[in-house]
Amino acid sequence: MNNFIYFWNHFAFILLMMGGLFIIITSQNYLKKIVGLAIFQTAVFVFFVSLAKVLDGTAPILTKSLSVYSNPLPHVLILTAIVVGVATSALGLALVLQIYKNYGTIEEKEIENLELKSDK
Amino acid sequence: MFDLFLDDAPALVVVLPLIASAIIAFMPSKIWPWIISMIVLVFHLALSLHLIEEVSISKIIIYEFGNWEPPWGISFKIDGVNSGLQILFSSFVLISTFYSRKIFLNEIEAEDTGKAYSLWLLAIGSLNGIILTNDIFNLFVFLEISALASISLISLGAGLNRKALLAAFNYLIIGAIGATFYVIGVGFAYAMTGTLNMNDLIIQLSQYSEGQLAIFAGMSFMLIGLMVKAAIFPLHIWLPAAYSYAPSAVSTLLAALATKTILYFFARLLFEVFTIYENYLIIFLDFILFPLSVIAIFIGTLIAIYQDDIKKLLAFSSIAQIGYITLAFSLRDHSGITSGFVHIFNHALIKGGLFMSVGYFAILYKDRVTLSSIKGFGYKYPITSFALLICGLSLIGLPLTNGFISKLYLFQALYINQMYIPIALVAVSSALAVVYFWKIVEQMWFSDIKPKPEKEDPSIYFPIWIITISIILFGIYSSPIIEFSTLSADYLTQGLQK
């Protein structure tokens, strides 16, 4: 039981990650897929930032009075990853917009039907 | 003054295209983006050649960004493993950029040319970063930059067929999942070792010589993430649509280089960083990668046989060819790694040539290039068709082409490992490849129509023929490729016990 509490960030991460993946896989709406992707990626970010926390550590800004700091490196890495995630979402949204312009819908099933009809 | 540049060559090779990409992003002109790209890529090639020269003397070059020492800073590493790939990369992007001018003009709106080339250079710069980087998180960054650039480039094909948008979207989602998996893996590796530098990672991992669950989990995430990007079966779903609906020049660049650079990094991870975990490697390579490769080879070839759309056919054929490469790597020994690298080189040239030729047909008719639409092309466009023939013959492995050398080394590697059934399987798949190749040849030369030859555009067939001639050249004089591959294998097997 202690483990659940001690490693709660791991479990939160797993829940969020799986939730995001589930949304991506099961939703028919492209917009929802992007949201799912964002959730999935956020889960990962949250996890690593949470790993960076050092017990009794403070924010990683040099101060004379304090000596224990949380690890700043994961924060930096995740910043990069967040930027990448933002760019991905932005690109995804732009694509969804174009898809909407071209197909008139952003539901996967409807687009499939449209393509099947035009293939005939 | 040049020396200043040359010292920073490893960085410049990546940075120069990126800077140029920013400059030409909003140019309204139709021709200047291309000219600037060509100039940049000529410098790029020159820098790559300089790097090769240096590496042949000093054996390894480590370039530290910002002069931060490892393991604090990010570094690039050039050694025997990636120097050959670097040359292949530089030469091929130059040739395909030359080829791309007319292709882009025909397939994209004129005012988008600047943006197209901006994305093109972005893709090139980031792919080159994948080849050179020595930092596992840096790889993620380059991976994502190249993915975003590729996705945008693929979506440019929507002008001709709106399915390109769907293809790009699928690639985005699947690719992002893969990249995120990779990041999870990187995070685990960092959590256990405290470093992201690959050289340092090797040292740090050795303290866990027994291996820990966290490390194995991290490794698995990293490898699976890369498998998504490298389109290894069954994580290849995004590839056929992406390659076939993209603009032809984009298909060429991606098919030839995108997956290959990732396969190179895959090999490096497996055989340089993770070598100490022999048991893990055995399980991963023998029980996962090996059977998946065999399946990939057959599925790719079989589905290709039933394709009518030629670009899709070539895309599925690529999946099979990637299967050959991973099959070679999964053998875990020197001969396997050598033959894997040989095929990385050769297949880049072959698929590049094939997509280039098909791309020419695509812009001629602005329609999907299908088996029925290429009837009689052998007579109508003899120069390009003959190049396609030679590239195709190399794909099926005719002697005197470089495809034969690949097959030879693959058979030898399988034979040394006493894997006789896989040899038969690879032979059967080669025979099957003849089927889909014959379908193309039949339509081009043996259909009922025999049109008169038409004038072909030299600016297009010239780069195609450079690739084709190199295919024949490396089929006869294969030493450079064999030497590079053997060198790579030498480096990578230093850690292997086998």
Next chain:
Amino acid sequence: MSNSFLLLLGIATPLIAALFSYLTRYNNNLRDSFGIIGGIVTLIISLRVFHGIQSNEIFEITLFNLFEGVDFTFRVTPLGSIFSLVASSLWIMASIYTIGYMRGAGEKNQTRFVIFYSIAIHAALSIAWSGNLLVLFIFYEILTFSTFPLVGHKQNSESQSAGRLYLSILVGTSLIFFLPAIFWIWLETGTLNFQDGGILINKFPTEYLSFLIALLVFGIGKAAIMPIHRWLPAAMVAPTPVSALLHAVAVVKAGVFSFLVVIVYIVGPDYLLQTNSSDWLVWLACFTIMASSIIAITKDDLKARLAYSTISQLSYIILGAALASSLAIKGASFHIITHALGKITLFFCAGAIYVTAHIKKVSELKGLGFKLPLIFLAYTLGALSIIGVPPFIGSWSKFYLIMGSLEREFIFVAIILGVSSLLNIYYLLQPVVIGFTQTRKKEIKLIKSPLTVWPPVITGIGCLILFFYSDYFIHNVNRVIT
């Protein structure tokens, strides 16, 4: 003039001839003369090589290394010297004949014809003088690709489908069976070089040897063993000079030569005899011999009949290789010469009859013997040589083959060879009998074409006279297997 240079010159000459034919394409006489000039040059070189082999000279040149253990090498083996002599001597005859035939039959695109003809001869010579199995394979494929435009020369729908069948069977079998066999041999032994006694012994696993032989005999589609024989009758739609030289001499001989050379210099007859791995092939060859002879009897079209006769005769050579005894192999090697000479005579005559009287069918040959005495004389000489009666040169090779089968105590095989000769008598001499015994109802116009008549007469007389000079050839034949 060094031997290596001679070798390269011989191989390059047909290519140079092709080039000059192209350059002089607007002057018909000049263009066609290069075939003859090229033929004379290569014949002189081939004779020199043939002679040199008798005194154990070495003719070898290595150009570059292809990959581990395999170089791009040309080297003349005794068997190779036999094939090259056949190919180059008959090229001259065929070139003269071609001039007469193409002009007489009014064929179009003669320049393209002459150019690819020369390239095909180049490929055949390169096969004859190849130093290892890979070089042989490369030129084997070049031969297929260069003869393809010749088969489809007429460009009507019949020729096109024939051409397609030709290409698909030959390229298909070589990629699916021959090339994997080559890979396998390289993997097991690390080399592909031709060596006396073969390279497989002690290196290639015995249990797979029969399978390898199967891959080889079906992969070398030009040897036309059943069921890989369909391309041969289909290729008869080509103009007769093509049928004559290529499908009586160059292409099919390249096929059986390749198979024979693989048996003698790669597999090694001793290894075969030890393991009896090719015995099944003996029976398949016998089947092919009998089946194609029977089919030949049913054919009324003269060229089709000769095509099936060729299939039958090629299996003689495969039979000799499969028997692998010393006499059988010598018989097979000698048969390359004798059959080429005899068959080319027959095909030349068939073409001459077509050019002169526009007749293709055997049944329509009634009474023609009196009107075309020279052609029928040549035909008879060639036929008797193929049948194998002394004093014709064909009797020697048949004799060796029968002795070879007895050497291995395959008495049934010897009987089959005998029965096949009887069948040969029937279907080969029937045209002669019809030509001289039955009378013609209608008169037909005859177009004189001396250039199509003299070559077969010369080769036919050659069948007779060379019988007495067989020693010259036996010297090289004996060196094939020591």
